[in-house]
Amino acid sequence: MSDYQPQSDFLRCLQERGFFHQCTDIAALDQRLKEGPIVAYIGFDATSDCLHVGNLAQIMMLRWLQYFGHKPIVLMGGGTTKVGDPSGKDTQRQMLTPEVIESNKSSIEKIFKQFLSFGSAHSDALMVDNAEWLDNLGYLAFLRDVGKHFSINRMLTFDSVKSRLDRDQPLSFLEFNYMLLQAYDFAELNKRFQCQLQLGGSDQWGNIVSGIDLGRRLMSQPLFGWTAPLITTASGAKMGKTAQGAIWIRDDKLPAYDYWQFWRNTEDKDVVRFLKLFTDLPLADIEQLGQLRDGDINQAKTILANEATKLCHGEALQQQAEKTALDTFQMAGMGSGLPSLSFSASDFSEPILLTRIIVDLGFSGSNSQARRLIEQGSVKLDEAKIVDVGYQLEVSQFSKSKRLKLAVGKKKFASLLLSEN
Numbered sequence: 001m002s003d004y005q006p007q008s009d010f011l012r013c014l015q016e017r018g019f020f021h022q023c024t025d026i027a028a029l030d031q032r033l034k035e036g037p038i039v040a041y042i043g044f045d046a047t048s049d050c051l052h053v054g055n056l057a058q059i060m061m062l063r064w065l066q067y068f069g070h071k072p073i074v075l076m077g078g079g080t081t082k083v084g085d086p087s088g089k090d091t092q093r094q095m096l097t098p099e100v101i102e103s104n105k106s107s108i109e110k111i112f113k114q115f116l117s118f119g120s121a122h123s124d125a126l127m128v129d130n131a132e133w134l135d136n137l138g139y140l141a142f143l144r145d146v147g148k149h150f151s152i153n154r155m156l157t158f159d160s161v162k163s164r165l166d167r168d169q170p171l172s173f174l175e176f177n178y179m180l181l182q183a184y185d186f187a188e189l190n191k192r193f194q195c196q197l198q199l200g201g202s203d204q205w206g207n208i209v210s211g212i213d214l215g216r217r218l219m220s221q222p223l224f225g226w227t228a229p230l231i232t233t234a235s236g237a238k239m240g241k242t243a244q245g246a247i248w249i250r251d252d253k254l255p256a257y258d259y260w261q262f263w264r265n266t267e268d269k270d271v272v273r274f275l276k277l278f279t280d281l282p283l284a285d286i287e288q289l290g291q292l293r294d295g296d297i298n299q300a301k302t303i304l305a306n307e308a309t310k311l312c313h314g315e316a317l318q319q320q321a322e323k324t325a326l327d328t329f330q331m332a333g334m335g336s337g338l339p340s341l342s343f344s345a346s347d348f349s350e351p352i353l354l355t356r357i358i359v360d361l362g363f364s365g366s367n368s369q370a371r372r373l374i375e376q377g378s379v380k381l382d383e384a385k386i387v388d389v390g391y392q393l394e395v396s397q398f399s400k401s402k403r404l405k406l407a408v409g410k411k412k413f414a415s416l417l418l419s420e421n
Contacts, residue, residue, distance in 0.1 A: 008033035010068040011226075016283060017276040019061055019228040021202040024212055029224040032196065037070045037123065040197035041189055043130070043182065045077035045085060046104035047096070051111055053247045053262070054240025056278055057228050061199045062125070063115050063280075072125045073195060074112050075185060076105050079134030083178050085207075105129065111250060114312060126193065130185050146184055149217045150210070155179060158206030179210050186211030190221050202227045231277065234269035245362060249312050256313045257338065260321035263305035265411055271300045279307035340415040348395040354379070354386060357393065357416070363408040373408060380407040 004026050006012045011030050014020055023029060032038060042058045044051070051059075062072040081101050096104070109127060112118075116125040155161055158179070165171060186208075189195035198208045208225035215223040231239040240247055247262050248254040266274055272290040275281055281303075289300040302322070309318040324338060339361055343352070355370035358379070364370040371389040373379055379386045381397075382404050397404060398418040406414045 004030075006030045010065060010070060013064050013068065014061065014226070014228075017064075018273055019057065019064075019277070021227045021229040022205055022225075023227075024209065024225040028222070029197070029226070032222070032224070033070075038197055039071045039073060039189075039193050039195040040065055040199055041073035041075050041128075041186075041195050042199045043075040043077055043080070043185060044108060045081040046101050046108060047081055047084075049104045049107040050248045050250050050253045051108060052240040053249060053278075054231070054238065056239075056249065057231050058199065058201060059112070059115050060278060061226075061228060062112075065199070066116055066123055066125060069123050071123050071193075072116060073189060073193060074109075074116070074125060074127045075189065076109065076127060076129045078102070078105055078129040078131030080130055080178065080181050080185070081105075083174055083181060085175075085178050085182075107250075114314070128189070128193075130181075130188075133188050134181060134184070142180075142184075146180060146214065146218075149214055150180060150183075155206075155210075158210075159203065161206075179207050182207040183211035183214040186223060187215045187218055190215055190219065190223060196222065197224045197226065199226050199228070202230050234267045251313050251317060255339065256309060256317035257321045257324050259312065260305045260309045260318065260325065261411065263308045264301050264325065266301055266304060268297055271297060271304060275300070275304050275307070279304065279311065281307060338413055338415050340417055342417040342419050343393075343395075344419050345395055348393075352393040354381070354391040354393060355389065357406065358408060361406075361408075361412075361414050363412045363414070378409050381405070383407075 006015055006026065008030050010033055011026070040062075042062055044055070044058075062074065065072045078101060081096060081104075082098075084095070112125070112127065117123075118125045118127065155176070156165070161171060161176070161179075182204075186195070186198055198211060200208055205225070205227050208227065212223040212225055215221045233239065246254075247259065249259070251259070263274070263278075272286060275286045275289060276283065279286075289303065292300050305325075306318055306322055309321055313321075341357060341360060355364075355367050355374070358364045358370040358373065359367055364373060374386055374389045374391070377385055377387065393416070395418070402418045404416040406416055408414075
């Protein structure tokens, strides 16, 4: 971390809240920010129809940018998605059709409206698609005007390229061009919107530096780059993914209750750090929560879950998720927001293995893992511990009630329902 102490509110916020990894010229950027509002951007490729919590650090940087009166640009990679960013990848990304890219882009765009204000005011966010300029580039003209400014020798030293080659993993010429396209994005955004700052994760450093260099060569413009560290948990796990799958940040991909529960299950060592990164809470309040110890730290985890869920899903779904958790954990009830599986009487004509139910609910990644959970005594059905790995659900178990409560470990619960049909 740099020893430089920023004077501008925005940079000081990013540094104090844990968003700082590298900056191209922090003193010059700080001075520029003290002179007035700046335009900054982050690019998001449309490789999926949703973003996950691994993308939240970048989204939160844009949110703080806007909070301090600057203008954020969300750059959708309708063009660059057709190439694929090699950063952090061992193999080439799957090539998506234009129709899939457009569908993914439309789905992702909705997410940002929960975190940013869009409109025509000075600090309102813009959403731009780089396909507007990349799709119409002439290949020979691009090589002549842009390609001549890139040194192959230097490109080979950047992590996104070097790490792939060091592992003897193939890197296609298509992917090798990604750095040029992202650099060109920065230059184009500067020309169109006077954008001077690119934000991103630390894996984007080489691409960002290339864009700054290209802007200087093409337009003699002072451009800046700032990266946040790639976020991992205290145990070393990558943010955004669990054994059960990605933690998506749209409720039709992952219910708000499960999203709330993800944050509530944060490791003790991560609570303060995640409160700084993923909530709007003032630092003074976070410092007080950081004083909690032992069982009291669960209060801070609940606040983290509430604040993070409110930002992503809104206050109504946050309150519903918290109530479900309260009903389920503290009152031994059956919260209405719990994950559920429904069965009809005809389903019982064939054996319904409990291991299959555990996998279908996403509480286990495989049947073998589900069997191990049962062997370890981690599975209960209506508070009765299940020890038989071949346990089968019976329709007669629903005779007293049309609902059974399944518990896997101490933090995963679901409702098993018998429908009338």
